Amino acid sequence: MKFFVDTADVAEIRELNDLGLVDGVTTNPSLIAKSGRDIMEVTKEICGIVEGPVSAEVTATDFDGMMKEAAILAAIADNICIKLPLTLPGLKACKALTSAGHQTNVTLCFSSAQALLAAKAGATYISPFIGRLDDIGMDGMDLIREIRAIYDNYGFETQILAASIRSINHVQQAAIIGADVATIPPATMKGLVKHPLTDKGLDAFLADWAKTGQKIVK
Ligand code: G3P
Secondary structure, three states: OEEEEEOOOHHHHHHHHHOOOOOEEEOOHHHHHHHOOOHHHHHHHHHHHOOOOEEEEOOOOOHHHHHHHHHHHHOOOOOEEEEEEOOHHHHHHHHHHHHOOOEEEEEEEOOHHHHHHHHHOOOOEEEEEHHHHHHOOOOHHHHHHHHHHHHHHHOOOOEEEEEOOOOHHHHHHHHHHOOOEEEEOHHHHHHOOOOHHHHHHHHHHHHHHHHHOOOOOO
């Protein structure tokens, strides 16, 4: 499973990238707004930090506008992945951009029918939003399961990019189902390492070691 960091916070990206845990980054208009920075400037900086794909989302809602914005975003760096909404103009732009050799990430996916369309449009990634389905009383993991089954039925190469991740369990379940990527908020990514028994066990090892009076030196 590839781990993308779901943020436009450069400091968080640097910290996690330094751990060797980051395979890419996803942003969206809300995350850019939260960063308080210019989209072109912050996206360029992120592209210089991570080698993997950096998803930058268009804000136009019509095909021509999407294509114009995609050209501007793609020119930022070679590792830009163009993020497009799951609408008919978005799918048309996805087909055109993928055919032209760009990586594409079709986002705001809430049904397997939508995911099927994105795969037929040649999307590099599909972003089903787990947390927002949970928010309305559905089980977002069911969507990941359905998409995995459909894509495997037909050998679609579109990668399932589990998004709107809100918990460690979301990451675990998405991995068990076989999502290709999880895009994870920084705090949740750091939380993956946490377990009370690990902390307790390490404390016990160190306490016993201290009793030996030994040190590991040449
Ligand atoms: O990548 C999509 C993600 O940023 C949306 O997350 O928690 O706003 O549903 P959330």
